[in-house]
Amino acid sequence: MTSPNTSADHASLSKKFNADEARVDWHDETLWFVRAKRDKAAHAIPEWEQLRETASQIKNNVLSNLSGYLEQFEEKAKQNGIIVHWAKDAKAHNEIIFSILKQYGIDRMVKSKSMLTEECHLNHYLQENGIEVIDTDLGERIVQMREEPPSHIVLPAIHLKKQDVSDTFHEHLHTEKGNNDPQFLTNAARLHLREKFLTRRAALTGVNFAIAETGEFVVCTNEGNADMGAHLADVHIACMGFEKIIPQRKHLGVFLRLLARSATGQPVTTYSSHFKKPRKGQEMHIVIVDNGRSTQLGRKDFRNSLKCIRCAACFNTCPVYRRSGGHSYHTAIAGPIGSILAPNLDMKQYADLPFASTLCGSCSNVCPVKIDIHDQLYKWRQIIGKDGYAGQAKALSMKGMAFTLSHPSVYKVAGKAGRWFLKNTPFLVNNKMNPWYHQREMPEPPKESFGEWYKKNRKTKPPTH
Amino acid sequence: MDVTNKSTGLQSPPLGDGGYILQAIKANQPALIDLIEVPEFAPYFDDVVAKYIDVLRGIGGVVYLVSNDEEIIEKIKQDFPDAKRIVSFIPALASIAEQNKQEVDPHDYENVDVFIMQSSLAVAENSAVWITDNELPVRVLPFIAQSLIAVINKQDIVATMHDAYDKIADIDYGFATFIAGPSKTADIEQSLVLGAHGPKTMTVFVKQ
Numbered sequence: 001m002t003s004p005n006t007s008a009d010h011a012s013l014s015k016k017f018n019a020d021e022a023r024v025d026w027h028d029e030t031l032w033f034v035r036a037k038r039d040k041a042a043h044a045i046p047e048w049e050q051l052r053e054t055a056s057q058i059k060n061n062v063l064s065n066l067s068g069y070l071e072q073f074e075e076k077a078k079q080n081g082i083i084v085h086w087a088k089d090a091k092a093h094n095e096i097i098f099s100i101l102k103q104y105g106i107d108r109m110v111k112s113k114s115m116l117t118e119e120c121h122l123n124h125y126l127q128e129n130g131i132e133v134i135d136t137d138l139g140e141r142i143v144q145m146r147e148e149p150p151s152h153i154v155l156p157a158i159h160l161k162k163q164d165v166s167d168t169f170h171e172h173l174h175t176e177k178g179n180n181d182p183q184f185l186t187n188a189a190r191l192h193l194r195e196k197f198l199t200r201r202a203a204l205t206g207v208n209f210a211i212a213e214t215g216e217f218v219v220c221t222n223e224g225n226a227d228m229g230a231h232l233a234d235v236h237i238a239c240m241g242f243e244k245i246i247p248q249r250k251h252l253g254v255f256l257r258l259l260a261r262s263a264t265g266q267p268v269t270t271y272s273s274h275f276k277k278p279r280k281g282q283e284m285h286i287v288i289v290d291n292g293r294s295t296q297l298g299r300k301d302f303r304n305s306l307k308c309i310r311c312a313a314c315f316n317t318c319p320v321y322r323r324s325g326g327h328s329y330h331t332a333i334a335g336p337i338g339s340i341l342a343p344n345l346d347m348k349q350y351a352d353l354p355f356a357s358t359l360c361g362s363c364s365n366v367c368p369v370k371i372d373i374h375d376q377l378y379k380w381r382q383i384i385g386k387d388g389y390a391g392q393a394k395a396l397s398m399k400g401m402a403f404t405l406s407h408p409s410v411y412k413v414a415g416k417a418g419r420w421f422l423k424n425t426p427f428l429v430n431n432k433m434n435p436w437y438h439q440r441e442m443p444e445p446p447k448e449s450f451g452e453w454y455k456k457n458r459k460t461k462p463p464t465h
Numbered sequence: 466m467d468v469t470n471k472s473t474g475l476q477s478p479p480l481g482d483g484g485y486i487l488q489a490i491k492a493n494q495p496a497l498i499d500l501i502e503v504p505e506f507a508p509y510f511d512d513v514v515a516k517y518i519d520v521l522r523g524i525g526g527v528v529y530l531v532s533n534d535e536e537i538i539e540k541i542k543q544d545f546p547d548a549k550r551i552v553s554f555i556p557a558l559a560s561i562a563e564q565n566k567q568e569v570d571p572h573d574y575e576n577v578d579v580f581i582m583q584s585s586l587a588v589a590e591n592s593a594v595w596i597t598d599n600e601l602p603v604r605v606l607p608f609i610a611q612s613l614i615a616v617i618n619k620q621d622i623v624a625t626m627h628d629a630y631d632k633i634a635d636i637d638y639g640f641a642t643f644i645a646g647p648s649k650t651a652d653i654e655q656s657l658v659l660g661a662h663g664p665k666t667m668t669v670f671v672k673q
Contacts, residue, residue, distance in 0.1 A: 030655050047506045057501045064498040067490045074483070086483035138661060139652035155652065162654045182656035190662060197662070198575055224608045224648040224663025231605035231640075232571055242486065247500055253630040254503055256643075257590075267520060267591035268626070268645050270663070271608075277639035279604055280568070290486045298493030 009352035009391075014324035017159075027159065028322040034155075035316040037265025038366065045257075055254050056370035059307035062245060063297065069212035069245045070288065076215025077286060080277045085287045090120035093289050097122065097204070097237060098129055100285055104235055106131075106202045110193075112219070112226035113137040114206030115153050115310060116239050116289060118332035133204075134196045136225040138189050145172045151326025153333055154263050154312040159325050193225070203229030207240035207286075208309070209255060213248045216276035217286065220259060220269040227273055236278065237285045242293055243306040255309060258368035262311040296344045301379045305340045307369040314363035314373055320356050329353060336363035340376040343384065351389035354380035412451065419445045508624035513589040514671065517622050521592035524646040525659050527668040534558065537616065537670050544668065545579050545612065552606060553581035555616065571605040580610035580664075587615075587622045587669075588629045593645035594669065595629065597638035604640050613644070613664040619673045 018024055042048045062069060074084050087093035093116075101109065109126075111117065111133050123133045123144075135144045139156035143149065145168050150156030157165070162180040169175040175188045205226045210217040217238055219226045230236045246255065252272075260266040278284035297303050315321045315335035326334035331342040331350060336357060342350035354377045357363075363373040384390050423445045448456075510516045518528050527544075531537055534557040541561060545551070552574065553562035558581055582601065584594035594615040598604055607613050623629050633641075648663030659665055 033655070044509075046509050047504075050504060050506070054501065054503055057498075058503075060498045061500040064495050066494050067487050070487060070490070084483075086481060086486050088482045088486055092482060136662070137652070138650045142652065155655070157652050158655070160654075162656070165653050182653040183658050185653055186650060186658040186661065190660065193662060194575075198572055222648065223650050223661035225661070227608040227642070228605070228662050231608065242490070248634070250503065250627075250630040250634045253625070253627040257626050264651075266524070268588075268593055268643065270645055270648055271642055272593070273640070273642040274638070275640055276637075279598070279639060288483070288486070290489065294486060294489035294493055297490060300495075303495070 010356040013328035017325040031316045031322045041261035041265040072212040082284045087289045093120045094125040108132045109202040110200045110229040111204040197228045202235040203233035204237045222270045239287045262313040262368040313366040317362045336373045516589040526646045548578035551579040577610040579612045580606045581614040584615045587617045593643035597641035608663045612666045614668045616670045
């Protein structure tokens with residue numbers, strides 16, 4: 001898999017996505033449809049808000065006792081016969097996995113969806129070391145063939161249309177050219193991947209939840225690819241960010257009720273598999289990864305981002321994500337949550353992401369664990385601005401805006417001037433220099449400001465009481 | 466790598482990556498916040514069986530209310546006339562399914578057409594059935610078979626996932642799973658397709 005584009009920023013990458021207007025509209029409407037399904041599922045449950053609050057509070061407890069829960073988890077997992085590894089960063093994570101495979105003399109592996117391995121660029125690392133990795137989630141397999149990163153954490157190929165998939169499969173799986181039928185294409189992938197499941201001796205999966213009390217972990221999929229891989233392989237490696245921990249098995253009742261409803265509007269994923277002990281003759285490994293998470297835990301304003309359960313509800317509701325596409329975020333986890341996670345990893349490289357938002361707050365409203373996403377986006381902007389990572393133009397215009405807004409007389413004059421310019425010299429505003437004009441028509445400027453209108457109308461129509 | 470204590474200059478014993486990570490977490494985690502109790506949520510529907518059937522049909526499953534094993538056998542013969550290999554560990558279904566409990570390589574089940582399993586717990590709100598490897602000698606079977614059939618008793622259907630975990634909070638297993646409907650994907654243009662990597666169909670017999 002190619003690494004996300006790291007040289008360009010969100011604005012310029014969105015421009016690329018926005019070149020195909022019909023596709024942007026489709027992307028926008030499709031994700032909004034997923035959001036609507038989430039609403040329908042959520043509204044069907046009277047205690048939905050109480051569930052979100054409960055999940056949020058359980059996660060607050062988790063963050064405050066992470067060290068204790070992780071120690072408990074490690075002890076229990078070892079008792080269960082699982083081999084536990086710790087990785088302080090992406091490099092250590094990748095090296096551990098490579099060393100496990102080397103130990104068994106394995107050079108081909110199947111992998112179900114794990115955003116952590118995307119974050120660590122595992123595929124790229126293993127390929128360079130002569131290991132073949134096959135992604136088995138259908139969407140991930142499609143983007144892997146196209147040498148693209150996933151554009152969405154739940155719907156990895158949502159930026160593609162069925163004819164793109166058909167072309168890709170024609171090239172790689174020699175399916176009939178021009179057959180765009182999703183049923184036909186899915187079946188082709190089923191046959192192609194079944195052969196991989198049956199022949200690969202190692203399977204890597206992600207982890208949705210790890211239970212401190214029992215040392216087991218839960219993996220949720222709709223396709224069944226995690227289970228097909230894990231139950232057929234001699235070696236099962238599960239990779240988890242350390243924040244995936246929850247205290248007790250019964251807490252799954254809360255999180256599993258929230259996860260799929262928030263993600264796709266389903267009442268639950270098809271499979272919620274609980275892995276506690278390796279099967280006879282199998283080896284099971286868990287890699288627990290930090291990679292910047294302990295730093296984020298120390299940032300009071302941002303630690304709540306570690307409560308995330310990766311449902312992507314914030315992606316689907318975000319007006320900026322829906323119209324700019326996942327690749328414009330140039331990071332493994334896109335969308336609003338990715339925009340508050342990425343600056344923790346590299347503030348300079350991801351300085352643009354907290355600005356890829358209207359701060360409308362919809363992300364925070366749909367979040368099943370109540371992360372204050374839009375507040376954190378705003379707070380990152382302050383830090384990035386103060387540390388000088390915001391672009392020069394953005395910093396200047398923000399200063400100008402702050403000055404204008406805090407000086408009423410300047411505001412009035414500026415408003416008047418703006419209306420005059422819009423009316424008499426639209427080409428000055430409607431040009432390529434003004435990013436607000438891309439994909440937009442400017443509105444007809446009003447003849448007078450609200451201030452002027454109010455003054456006039458107050459004079460002619462005095463209050464009656 | 467050793468850690469040098471800033472105030473004493475003494476070296477602490479070497480730690481693995483786990484030790485360093487836990488140390489960093491301890492230094493950065495906020496003051497302890499108590500773990501809350503999960504509230505008691507009253508079910509938001511009355512008839513758990515009706516709800517179960519409704520939800521399973523909604524996600525592409527097939528469901529039959531039956532009163533005995535003969536009925537189950539009849540239905541299976543009717544619905545899967547071309548099935549060449551049927552596997553089950555339910556003794557009453559010995560006449561239609563192979564029941565080998567010998568240890569075999571899971572790969573040997575790659576050509577199973579139908580797998581039939583007894584589930585001791587099902588959840589009305591999402592139509593999932595629960596199975597552990599205590600009853601499932603081969604973990605891959607419910608995933609590798611082309612069609613999955615579950616048999617549940619009516620009284621084993623609970624309303625919500627909270628009720629389900631009340632029953633299974635303390636049981637031991639090596640592997641366990643909730644399965645709700647046939648395997649599926651919508652990764653191609655959001656078009657729902659049943660039968661991604663796991664079973665293409667799921668049938669549940671509710672015994673009353």
